[in-house]
Amino acid sequence: MRPISLAMTRHKNRHTPPAPTSLTAPAHLPPPSAPDAPPVFVARSISGPIPPPETLAEYDRVLPGCAERVIRMAEQTAEHKRSVEMKVCDAAIMDRRWGQWLGFIIAVIAIGCATYMGVHGAQWSASVLGLGGVIGLASAFIQGRRQDGKRAESQQPADSP
Secondary structure, three states: OOOOOHHHHOOOOOOOOOOOOOOOOOOOOOOOOOOOOOOOOOOOOOOOOOOOHHHHHHHHHHOOOHHHHHHHHHHHHHHHHHHHHHHHHHHHHHHHHHHHHHHHHHHHHHHHHHHHHHHOOOHHHHHHHHHHHHHHHHHHHHHHHHHHHHHHHHHOOOOOO
16 A cells, blocks of 8 residues: 555645745744744734734835724724624514514403303303403513513623622
8 A cells, every 4th residue: 555645635726826834934023043944934913903013114115005904804893793683672672562562452352252252151161261362461460560670680781789
């Protein structure tokens, strides 16, 4: 069996350029003091939408106007995120309003039907239907208040009293 070489494993990527064979130290690092000094590797990570000013300056040096494009892209991303959050809030409010109105309509219909049934001689059925409508209305109201309380508690900072 022949040993597998790197050239044999690249059969799918024949048109990719070869990887650089040597690493150069960044310009801001001093040259090594001895010829046999170990190589220095620098890793930099960015946390946030905008890179540090030095990186932006390097981008602008390589491609003029690139830093402004990066900042504009970060601003557009932030604006998009805000608009999506507003749409989510508006949808939640609308959903809640529809739920309240539909619950109110169902309760009024149940109580109206119970009243009609009670007037026409079906008192037991009317009391069950009317009680079900009132209990459903009360439980929806109480459940809505519980969710409001849980939401308010979850939005408070952890260190607040």
